[in-house]
Amino acid sequence: MLSFMSLLSFVTAVLLLSLSNAQIMFGFYKFVCPNAEYVVYNEMVDILSVAPSLAGPLLRMHYHDCFVKGCDASILLNPTSNNVTEKVAAPNLSIRGYGVFDRIKEKLEETCPGIVSCADIVALVARDVVALTHGPFYPVETGRRDGTRSDAQDVIGNLLPSTSNITALKNVFLQKGLSIKDLVVLSGAHTIGTSHCSSFSSRLYNATGQSDTDLTLDKTYAQKLKSKCKPNDQNTLVEMDPGSFKTFDVGYFKQVLKGRSLFLSDEALLHDRETRTYVERQAMASPAEFFKDFGISMLNMGRLEVLTNEQGEIRKNCGFVN
Numbered sequence: 001m002l003s004f005m006s007l008l009s010f011v012t013a014v015l016l017l018s019l020s021n022a023q024i025m026f027g028f029y030k031f032v033c034p035n036a037e038y039v040v041y042n043e044m045v046d047i048l049s050v051a052p053s054l055a056g057p058l059l060r061m062h063y064h065d066c067f068v069k070g071c072d073a074s075i076l077l078n079p080t081s082n083n084v085t086e087k088v089a090a091p092n093l094s095i096r097g098y099g100v101f102d103r104i105k106e107k108l109e110e111t112c113p114g115i116v117s118c119a120d121i122v123a124l125v126a127r128d129v130v131a132l133t134h135g136p137f138y139p140v141e142t143g144r145r146d147g148t149r150s151d152a153q154d155v156i157g158n159l160l161p162s163t164s165n166i167t168a169l170k171n172v173f174l175q176k177g178l179s180i181k182d183l184v185v186l187s188g189a190h191t192i193g194t195s196h197c198s199s200f201s202s203r204l205y206n207a208t209g210q211s212d213t214d215l216t217l218d219k220t221y222a223q224k225l226k227s228k229c230k231p232n233d234q235n236t237l238v239e240m241d242p243g244s245f246k247t248f249d250v251g252y253f254k255q256v257l258k259g260r261s262l263f264l265s266d267e268a269l270l271h272d273r274e275t276r277t278y279v280e281r282q283a284m285a286s287p288a289e290f291f292k293d294f295g296i297s298m299l300n301m302g303r304l305e306v307l308t309n310e311q312g313e314i315r316k317n318c319g320f321v322n
């Protein structure tokens with residue numbers, strides 16, 4: 001009986017091992033490309049020192065990748081004559097920095113050809129952006145493989161417009177198997193970066209369709225935004241966390257609570273008990289709790305519909321399938 005029990009636990013252990021084989025893990029490249037994470041970090045130090053404004057878009061890239069058919073670098077695939085890829089889908093205004101992935105991939109191909117996926121580079125770049133803007137350095141699981149499909153149509157319903165209400169926001173996160181907490185924590189990424197006026201100008205000039213201003217916006221702040229963003233302005237960029245948009249901190253939550261967030265989807269976080277409580281707490285807190293939570297929520301997001309083992313491929317060039 002005893003030996004049967006130990007056999008059973010042995011079988012269970014083997015089963016668990018083989019199951020975990022099909023997942024991503026910490027240090028996947030430890031033996032096959034030991035310097036992989038270091039190479040990415042090194043490049044990111046150089047890139048952000050020259051082009052700090054890429055921080056926001058590069059962090060956002062991971063979200064745009066993972067929320068559309070999983071974290072498989074499908075966002076990086078270039079359109080061709082018969083493929084309208086995710087890259088060309090409408091909510092691409094907030095995304096730039098594609099060249100960063102080509103540059104890092106090239107470095108990695110020199111060091112360990114055919115080993116490191118573009119999907120993992122996307123995840124590592126996001127992590128390094130956070131660390132290099134004075135946020136937390138959280139461990140990232142690796143071992144994702146690259147997808148071979150990218151279709152602009154897949155974006156619909158997966159990436160939410162900045163005008164989304166709390167119900168729509170919660171629904172998408174829950175559908176992905178993420179939590180309401182992940183929603184509010186990951187929204188905190190708006191602590192760095194800028195936004196185009198067009199993503200929130202309806203709040204300034206046509207909040208309810210009566211040529212009015214959104215009453216939930218702090219009045220002084222609304223005036224300030226109007227002076228920066230004239231109606232139909234498509235080009236001007238505005239700081240998402242004014243005064244500290246280059247620093248990853250809890251500033252975003254302070255702004256949301258004061259009615260000084262840019263998007264309806266930020267303001268929406270005050271319309272649910274759980275998300276509101278979190279915003280209120282972080283607005284008063286030291287960043288320690290948010291920093292810890294952010295690492296966990298990024299791990300959760302980074303696991304969405306990943307390809308592992310024999311699935312997908314390791315792209316040679318992030319912009320093209322092999």
Ligand SMILES: *[C@@H]1O[C@H](CO)[C@@H](O)[C@H](O)[C@H]1NC(C)=O
Pocket residue numbers: 087088089090091092093
């Ligand atoms: C962004 O999307 C628009 C609308 O689909 C498209 O016309 C434009 O080419 C895209 N931009 C890039 C850089 O792909």
Ligand SMILES: *[C@@H]1O[C@H](CO)[C@@H](O)[C@H](O)[C@H]1NC(C)=O
Pocket residue numbers: 077082083148149150151321
């Ligand atoms: C491009 O289109 C072809 C044919 O429509 C399809 O087989 C292929 O998978 C597509 N490639 C991508 C990257 O979506």
Ligand SMILES: *[C@@H]1O[C@H](CO)[C@@H](O)[C@H](O)[C@H]1NC(C)=O
Pocket residue numbers: 164165166167168
């Ligand atoms: C929230 O947004 C969804 C999708 O746009 C819409 O169907 C729904 O009516 C909205 N809910 C409220 C309470 O406005």
Ligand SMILES: *[C@@H]1O[C@H](CO)[C@@H](O)[C@H](O)[C@H]1NC(C)=O
Pocket residue numbers: 206208209210211
């Ligand atoms: C304001 O919103 C209403 C209702 O959504 C719309 O019909 C109208 O065209 C908008 N006005 C402007 C100037 O965009």
